[in-house]
Structure formats: structure tokens, C-alpha cells
Amino acid sequence: MKQHAYDLIVVGTGFASTFFLKQYLAKAPATAKVLVLERGYVTPWADRVAEKRGEAPAAPDRNPNYWETFVNEQPQKDWLFTVGFGGSSNCWYACTPRFLPNDFRLQSLYGVASDWPVQYEELDPYYEQVEDLMAISGPAETPFPRRKPYVQPPHLFTAVDKILHKKYGKLYINQPTARARVAMNGRNACCASGVCSVYPMNAKFTIENSGFHVYDDPRVELLIGAQVFGVELEGDRVRGVRFEQDQRDHHVAAEVVALGANALFNANILLNSGDTNSFVGRGLGEQLGLQANVYLDNLECVGGSTWVNANGYMLYDGAHRKDSAACLMESSNMPFFRPESGKWRHMASFRMIFEELPSADNYVTTTADRMKPAVYFSGPSDYAKRGIERMKQQLPEILSCLPVEKIMYQDPYASEAHILGTTRMGTSAQNSVVDKHLRHHQYRNLFVLGSGSFVTYTPANPTLTLSALSLHAADHSF
Amino acid sequence: MRRRNFLRIAGLGTAAVVLPTISVYSTSFEQTTADLIMNQFSFLKLDMAGVRQFAADYCTAVDTNKTLYVRTKMRLYDLFKIDSDRSQLVRTITTLYLVSTDFFNNKMDESKIVRYKGLYNPYKTPCANPFSSLYYPVAVS
Numbered sequence: 264m265k266q267h268a269y270d271l272i273v274v275g276t277g278f279a280s281t282f283f284l285k286q287y288l289a290k291a292p293a294t295a296k297v298l299v300l301e302r303g304y305v306t307p308w309a310d311r312v313a314e315k316r317g318e319a320p321a322a323p324d325r326n327p328n329y330w331e332t333f334v335n336e337q338p339q340k341d342w343l344f345t346v347g348f349g350g351s352s353n354c355w356y357a358c359t360p361r362f363l364p365n366d367f368r369l370q371s372l373y374g375v376a377s378d379w380p381v382q383y384e385e386l387d388p389y390y391e392q393v394e395d396l397m398a399i400s401g402p403a404e405t406p407f408p409r410r411k412p413y414v415q416p417p418h419l420f421t422a423v424d425k426i427l428h429k430k431y432g433k434l435y436i437n438q439p440t441a442r443a444r445v446a447m448n449g450r451n452a453c454c455a456s457g458v459c460s461v462y463p464m465n466a467k468f469t470i471e472n473s474g475f476h477v478y479d480d481p482r483v484e485l486l487i488g489a490q491v492f493g494v495e496l497e498g499d500r501v502r503g504v505r506f507e508q509d510q511r512d513h514h515v516a517a518e519v520v521a522l523g524a525n526a527l528f529n530a531n532i533l534l535n536s537g538d539t540n541s542f543v544g545r546g547l548g549e550q551l552g553l554q555a556n557v558y559l560d561n562l563e564c565v566g567g568s569t570w571v572n573a574n575g576y577m578l579y580d581g582a583h584r585k586d587s588a589a590c591l592m593e594s595s596n597m598p599f600f601r602p603e604s605g606k607w608r609h610m611a612s613f614r615m616i617f618e619e620l621p622s623a624d625n626y627v628t629t630t631a632d633r634m635k636p637a638v639y640f641s642g643p644s645d646y647a648k649r650g651i652e653r654m655k656q657q658l659p660e661i662l663s664c665l666p667v668e669k670i671m672y673q674d675p676y677a678s679e680a681h682i683l684g685t686t687r688m689g690t691s692a693q694n695s696v697v698d699k700h701l702r703h704h705q706y707r708n709l710f711v712l713g714s715g716s717f718v719t720y721t722p723a724n725p726t727l728t729l730s731a732l733s734l735h736a737a738d739h740s741f
Numbered sequence: 742m743r744r745r746n747f748l749r750i751a752g753l754g755t756a757a758v759v760l761p762t763i764s765v766y767s768t769s770f771e772q773t774t775a776d777l778i779m780n781q782f783s784f785l786k787l788d789m790a791g792v793r794q795f796a797a798d799y800c801t802a803v804d805t806n807k808t809l810y811v812r813t814k815m816r817l818y819d820l821f822k823i824d825s826d827r828s829q830l831v832r833t834i835t836t837l838y839l840v841s842t843d844f845f846n847n848k849m850d851e852s853k854i855v856r857y858k859g860l861y862n863p864y865k866t867p868c869a870n871p872f873s874s875l876y877y878p879v880a881v882s
Contacts, residue, residue, distance in 0.1 A: 315864040419874045454868035454875060463867035554829075565877040598840055598870045599832075602825055604784045607849050608872050673829050 268516035277350020279713035280523030286737035302490035303347035334637040341678035349470035356459040357441035357467035359727040366721040380699035389731035397468040401439035421567040441468035501709040526715030530627040530685035531636035546621030546684040554673040560666035567596040588618035588650025591722035617650040619720040686715035701736040771796040791857030845871035
């Protein structure tokens with residue numbers, strides 16, 4: 264470290280940290296001193312692809328496997344993420360729908376869970392900013408209000424998507440996505456390879472290819488291989504950060520600290536530090552997803568230019584959310600087929616994603632190893648299960664514009680690769696950990712960023728929203 | 742006999758029994774994979790040597806942490822002739838097989854022999870999704 268004290272310390276280099284830092288630097292003076300602590304190491308995209316090809320990467324990947332970094336008390340439930348510079352931007356699938364305005368008001372509208380302290384209208388300009396920065400591809404009309412077109416044209420529909428769009432209009436749209444439709448900003452166009460976790464064509468937005476250059480900014484010092492295990496709390500302030508690097512403990516002071524690790528580790532850091540807010544670590548969750556394979560009579564489901572071509576909102580919002588979860592449809596374009604003579608692509612495939620609600624039975628705690636949180640998960644909620652049953656009842660009617668022969672459902676996936684809700688936002692410490700600007704209710708110079716702040720777990724993918732929340736927080740706080 | 746020597750001999754004896762069993766089981770895993778493919782695609786003209794090579798390549802590539810679990814499931818599926826409509830695992834394996842052949846290069850011509858080309862790797866051959874807009878342009882997309 265070049266300094267003993269910094270104006271700002273940021274923990275992590277994923278979406279939440281990077282968008283927060285970008286906005287901070289846009290407002291900070293030239294003399295600002297920023298330290299970024301990243302537990303992992305830099306593994307360039309080219310090395311990740313080389314490994315997938317079975318070739319030797321330029322340098323070995325020093326990052327640990329994600330499953331080695333925490334204790335999973337229910338291993339049948341997975342929690343997926345990537346450790347390393349850029350965080351889960353290295354493994355995300357780049358689906359970027361906005362939330363619906365009603366997603367922020369589940370209690371007011373449906374009597375379920377809690378309202379978010381921030382509303383859609385406040386986030387709208389930050390959604391727009393993130394969409395521009397990520398060069399999102401998307402359609403002209405969406406079920407959520409937008410003020411201007413997306414930067415990139417929409418991806419192409421399959422033949423099945425076209426029929427559904429014709430019937431449902433803006434409730435069935437080309438998926439908004441950070442998988443490029445056309446080459447732009449150093450990224451290539453997506454070509455539906457279907458392996459987006461490590462993109463062979465470098466088509467998705469990542470922190471590495473973002474062009475933000477925040478970690479090259481002369482005000483910023485980046486330490487890699489530096490894992491934070493605690494913050495120093497004194498009175499109602501955070502005074503600094505404790506971390507381990509090269510098997511030695513370090514301490515560094517800061518005026519402001521922003522935790523941008525994922526929702527498992529942000530909670531672990533706070534719990535290690537003696538934060539007594541009873542909501543820290545509580546309410547861990549994510550959406551529940553399952554696949555529906557649909558056999559079609561003499562209709563070929565071909566075309567489509569990306570992995571998920573479309574999103575369907577027909578089962579998403581409405582009065583049913585008083586009782587059962589919203590469901591978002593994803594139209595898959597993997598190289599799936601129907602193994603029957605002459606009917607190879609007489610088939611469609613949809614991933615059905617269900618909303619979840621926070622539960623005190625799902626939580627993160629500390630362990631004897633200060634670096635490793637333990638994760639407890641009691642299973643999907645009845646709310647989500649009722650959403651699945653409702654979907655199964657209604658899907659035949661929804662797809663009645665297609666020549667459906669039969670619908671087959673698979674078991675739910677072990678993970679949607681989202682980690683939500685361990686440091687939820689709310690109006691006070693009596694109901695939450697942080698406020699709508701992601702500032703800790705008690706320690707006002709401590710930000711807790713990321714999807715841990717989510718109040719409810721809408722079926723829409725979280726990255727766009729957590730990035731917008733980071734911009735919103737930094738813009739209103741500095 | 743001293744306890745340590747007993748354990749050593751007993752261990753060797755156990756290994757003498759277990760190792761051939763593992764070997765047979767490994768061979769059986771490949772055969773099970775091949776059987777699942779032949780069952781699923783009985784209506785196609787399969788290059789049988791290619792099916793066996795795919796099965797060998799697949800069994801080498803499969804995640805060793807999951808091998809026992811996967812093997813057990815696959816043997817049951819083979820025994821009860823479970824096809825891809827009833828098993829995602831069977832769908833995954835049979836899909837991987839067919840995209841590893843020349844079937845889609847031959848535009849799904851079922852009259853031609855289906856020949857294995859090597860285990861499909863989307864990182865070596867990106868943009869190979871046979872149903873995407875690259876292969877079905879304009880008229881249908």
C-alpha cells in the first residue's frame with residue numbers, strides 16, 4: 264500500500280464495486296485516494312478460453328474454485344459465482360431485463376413481503392446509464408417503461424418467438440442483453456454458442472472489456488490477492504479495513520468503506536466485525552428455475568441469434584402475486600433437438616424462472632475460519648412452489664397459439680447463479696441493514712453494495728439492477 | 742500376525758478385488774453410454790466405431806466428482822430404456838453425441854451414415870449451433 268489511510272476503500276471488483284467506483288471517480292477531486300482490495304487475481308478472458316479449449320493458458324489461474332470458499336450446509340442447493348478480478352462478470356450470462364415498477368411494491372400492491380425503499384422512477388436514469396455503458400441490445404417496446412431506444416438493435420427471434428410476440432406484443436420481447444447483437448466497444452457479436460459463462464466470442468460485457476479504466480485511474484490503487492475479513496467499527500463509524508495478503512494480516516484506515524463482495528462475503532465481513540444488526544446474513548435467497556420442453560406439431564423452432572432470444576411476461580405480474588410467485592419465461596436457443604425422425608427442431612425450450620421471498624430460515628453465519636462463511640438454506644418457499652403449480656396450469660393456454668403436442672417439465676435447477684438478500688435495504692435498522700443509498704443504518708460511512716441489498720427476489724435477472732443501485736448510491740452520496 | 746501387517750495384506754487383498762471391479766465398471770460405463778445413444782437413435786445409421794469412440798471420449802471428459810452418481814443413473818436408464826423425454830441426463834448425452842457428428846453438416850439427412858468427428862467443444866468451434874440464425878437466416882428469423 265502506498266498510503267496508511269484512504270478517502271475510500273472498495274472491497275471487490277465485480278459489478279457492484281466497479282459501477283460504484285466509476286460514479287465516485289466522476290465526482291471525486293483529482294487528489295482523492297482510493298484503495299481497491301480484491302481477494303482474487305486477474306485471469307484474462309483469453310486465458311479462460313484457452314483453458315476451455317484444452318490449451319495451456321499464458322499463466323495459471325490462481326483463483327480458488329468458488330465451492331472451496333464457503334461451507335455449504337445443504338450441498339444439494341448450489342450458490343454459483345466466480346472468484347477473481349471482475350468477479351461474476353466473468354461467469355454471468357448477460358441477461359439484463361429491468362425490474363418492473365411493481366416489483367418494488369409487493370407489500371403495497373399484493374400484501375407480500377416488503378416494499379423497496381427505492382422505487383423504479385428513482386432508478387430509471389441509472390438503469391439507462393448502465394444500459395448505455397453495457398451497450399445493451401433490446402427491443403423498442405418493453406413491459407417496463409423506458410425513455411429512449413437501447414444502444415444495440417434487438418437479437419433475432421426464432422420462428423416460435425415470432426408467433427408468441429405477435430400474440431402477446433410487449434409481454435413477449437427480444438431479451439434485453441449484454442450479449443452483443445453487433446460488434447461494438449471491442450466486443451464481437453453473439454452467435455448463439457450457448458456457453459456464455461466463458462464466452463468464446465468475447466461478446467458479453469465484462470469488467471475486463473468494459474473500457475471503464477477505473478482500475479487504471481491514477482487516484483486508484485488496486486491490491487490483488489487481498490481478502491478482507493473485517494471492518495473496524497468504532498462508535499457509529501467504520502474506521503478501516505482488515506485484510507489478509509500473502510498470509511499476513513494488514514490494517515488500513517479509510518474515511519469511507521464500500522463492501523462490494525458478494526452477498527455471502529459481505530455478510531461474513533460484517534458478522535466478523537461485530538455488527539449487531541439482526542438482519543445481517545438473514546434472508547439469503549435467489550429465484551427458482553426449471554426447464555419446460557415443448558414438442559410442436561410440424562413447426563420448426565429455428566433462427567434466433569443468441570442464447571436466450573426472448574423473455575415472456577405473461578405469467579409475471581398481476582393479482583396472483585398475493586398468493587403465488589411471478590414467473591419470467593426465457594426462450595432458450597441452445598442446440599437442443601427432438602430425437603425423432605424428421606422432427607429435429609419441432610420443439611421449443613423455455614426456462615421458467617420464479618420469484619422468491621426472503622426467509623429467516625435461509626442465512627449466512629461465520630465459522631471458525633474467518634474467511635469462510637457457512638450457508639444454510641431450508642428450500643424453496645411455498646410461494647414459489649405455488650407459482651410453479653400456477654404456471655403448469657396456465658402454460659398450455661398461454662402456448663395455445665402454437666401447435667403444442669406435449670409439454671415436459673424438468674426438476675428445478677440447483678441454482679440460478681444469483682446470491683441475494685443478506686444485507687437487505689429498508690427504511691430503518693428495525694427492518695433492514697442498509698438504506699436506499701446502500702449506506703448502513705448505523706455506520707453511515709459504510710456502504711454495503713450488491714444484490715445482498717435486494718428486498719424481494721423478482722424473477723428478473725439482478726445484475727442490471729444491482730449496477731444501477733451502485734450508480735444511484737454513489738451519485739447521491741458524494 | 743501383527744496388526745499393521747494384517748492391515749497391509751488385507752488392503753492389498755481388497756485392492757486385488759476392487760481394482761478389476763473398477764476396471765470392469767469403467768468399461769461398462771462406456772458401454773452404457775454407447776447403449777443409450779444406440780437406443781435413442783435406433784432409426785439413424787450410426788457409425789458404431791464412432792459411437793464407441795464418443796463413449797470413450799465422454800467417459801474421459803466427465804467430471805470425476807460426479808462419476809459414481811452419473812454412472813449409477815445411466816445404468817438404470819439403460820436398463821429401463823429411459824429416453825431423453827424422461828431424463829435430462831440422457832438428453833444431454835445424446836445431444837452432445839449428435840452435435841459431435843457430421844449429422845448437422847449433412848443437414849440432418851437421415852439416409853447418410855452418422856460419423857463421429859470428435860467431442861464437441863464450442864470453444865474450438867464457436868457459432869456451431871445448427872439451428873441459429875447463422876444457418877437459418879432472413880426467411881425464418
